Amino acid sequence: MIRIEYLKLSNHPQLGSIELSLSDIKEINNLFKPYSSVIIGPNGTGKSFILREIAEIFRLFVELKNEERKTVSFSYDIHLRYKFHHNTYEIISREGFISAIKKEQRKEYVFYKNRPLNVEFFDSKSLSFIITNYEVLFRELEFPNRLIVNSILQTDRFVFKNNKPDNFYQYLGARSTNSTSSTKSASRKTIKYLFNSSTSDNDFLKNLRDLLSFLDFEKKLQINYTTKINKLFFSGNLSERNFRRYYEEWWHDDFEFSNRKKENPLWSVPYYQNNFQLNPNLIASIVEFLNRISKDKLIHKPRSSAKIISVDLFDNDMSNKDMEMLRHLEALDIINLDGIKINKNNSTMSLNDVSSGEFHLIISMIGIFSQIKNDSIVLIDEPEVSLHPNWQMQYITFLKKVFSKYPSCHFILTSHSHFIVSDLEGESSSVTSINRDEEGKLKTKLIEADTYGWSAEEVLYSVFNVRTTRNLYIEKDIRELLHLISVKSNKVKYIKEILKKIEPLVLNEIDPLNLVINKAREYVNL
Structure with a gap:
């Protein structure tokens, strides 16, 4: 079980000094459902920065523990307290040595295990830390199994990373690079998650059905690819020699399937060289796959010479190896993604054609479904963007339903939505409000109230402190x-x-x- 209890930041460049509680201590041991914490507050109070700092503290210290980095040093002071199973850990920064190279103060960190909240650890008279029997070495810290960050905003605050399946930090934001995003790249990432999870997680397809039902879609989802160079790759009698020549001898006059010059190679040639050129067994496998699907898997595309390869996730006769072959074909530029197709009101539509709210919810949920593990922290920035109020009012309930087998996880969300707050039940949720005082300093408060089922007006007035006409x-x-x-x-x-x-x-x-x-x-x- 992972639960973040408390975070304090001092001298932060955007947040200044802030401390906030993220769990109700009386409910922190509830293990019937995942725990959800919602951070609310006006624009400009730094809610997204708070999620980023939580992510960065865990990401950097886990990389340090895994020897992926040599040091960790934040320019500001941190104090993070979290519960992991039966133990409570704290990471606290303090001033360390002066760097001889950069002539600047470097931070050092002290770590505690199961330290009671009322124990003083700093002696104000001697200006030094008191060593107690609660202090532990860094290697004794335990960390969550996974950190998942999710945002549909193109300007999200999270650090962008290209995920590998076993990475601790999983970036599920809208960006495909540090500075760019697109619906096509989001669809490609989603297909990767769909393929990986549908073949490895027995509950994934059930959760996917629940998601489609929640959005009033039919329980059907197809992934379509358009074929290329049909005369060569989809003739049904492709040879390994011609497959090799397409990537190694494309400029030869006697090779009829390419009219490119030698100095104008395909962009996919490096992928071939890195994965296939020295792997004859893989070449044999992909040639066998292409000849097999050419005979029984191709669908004619209307008004086009191209053909379609269609994979129905809920009625799929492809093996895990076949799914892997499709990923290779796309990387080799033999097939192109045509789109993800879903059904609503007895009609088929592309995922790119649904409303922005539906698109973002499907994309983000599939990503979380595919990456979550027990004892994960999941950070979601403003999930209500573009969502219909009816879905906002059921968002937390739906979240806890589909992730019910992960009660050890902690979901932390930022939101402006009173509808989402009205969906929070008291036994496994908390609300933390942030506001600025008259001097502009950030003030936070853990709201001890069961807001489940409250009306919009009651939430706006009692939680958001917003006046509405005739409330x-x-x-x-x-x-x-x-x-x-x-x-x-x-x-x-x-x-x-x-x-x-x-x-x-x-x-x-x-x-x-x-x-x-x-x-x-x-x-x-x-």
Whole structure:
């Protein structure tokens, strides 16, 4: 079980100093469902930066433990506390030595295991750390099994990485490079996840059906490829010699399947050289596969000389090896991705033609389905973007349903959506709000409330502290305030609590709410 309890950052370039709790300690040992934490707050409060820093702390220290890097040094101070199974760990930075090369202060880190929250570890008089029996060596730390980061925003804050299947850090964002993104590259990544997971995870197809049903699609999903150079590769009698010549002797006059010059090789030649040229067994396998599918797997494409190879994920007679062959064919530029096809209202459409909300939810969920393991941290930035309100209201419930076999995981989301907050049940969820005070400093609060099933107005008022026209909950508090004043109540503390809730909701100087607030302030001598 992995649960992040607490994060503190100091002197951060964007966030300044901030500390926030991300789990309700009373519920942290609930292992019936995955734990979900939602971070809310106005634009500009740094919610996305918080997710990035959580990701970076874990990513860099895991790389250090796996000897993929030699040092870790943040330019700001960090304090991260997390629970992993029966132990609680802390990573805390402190000033270290002066770098002789860069003439700058380098951070050092101290690590604790099962340290009670009320134990002081810094002596303010001597300005030094107190060594306690809770301090442990770095190699004694345990880390989550996987860190998954997800965002549909092209400008997401996460560090971009090209994932390998066994990597600890899995980037599932919209970008295909550090600076570019496209729906086609997103579709290609999705197909890779679909192929890998449909053949290795028995629950994957069930989860995929649940996702399609949630979005009112039929339980059918096809991946289509368009063939190229049919006369050579899809004749049904391709030879290994001609396969080799296409990538090794394309310029020869007696090779009828290419009219390229020697100085103009195919862009896929390097892939052939790296994977096939010195591997005759692989060449034999892919030639056998091409001849076999040419006889029984090709579909004529309307108004085109090309043909289609179609793979139905829910009715698939291809083996794992066949799926691998398809990936090779695409990399060799023998087939092109034609698209992912899904069905709705008895009609077939391309995944690229569905609404942006449907596209992003399908893409992101398939990615998470394919990468999640027990004891994973999953960070999702603003999942409500482009989502219909009906889906927002069911998002967390759906998340916990399809990932119910991973109750040891911790999902942390940022959101502006009151609908998502209204879907949070108290036993396995928390809400952390972020706001700026009058001096511009970030203030956070763990909201201890079961918001499941709350109305939109109640969430907006009680959680987001937003006033809406004729909000029933604001009116209720105003009526209560006026009643307490009229009966000369001695509940001064309660009156101050109501005042604190409604004071930030004043629209302008002529707002009638000012009269009520001034009257209440006079009554309690504020």
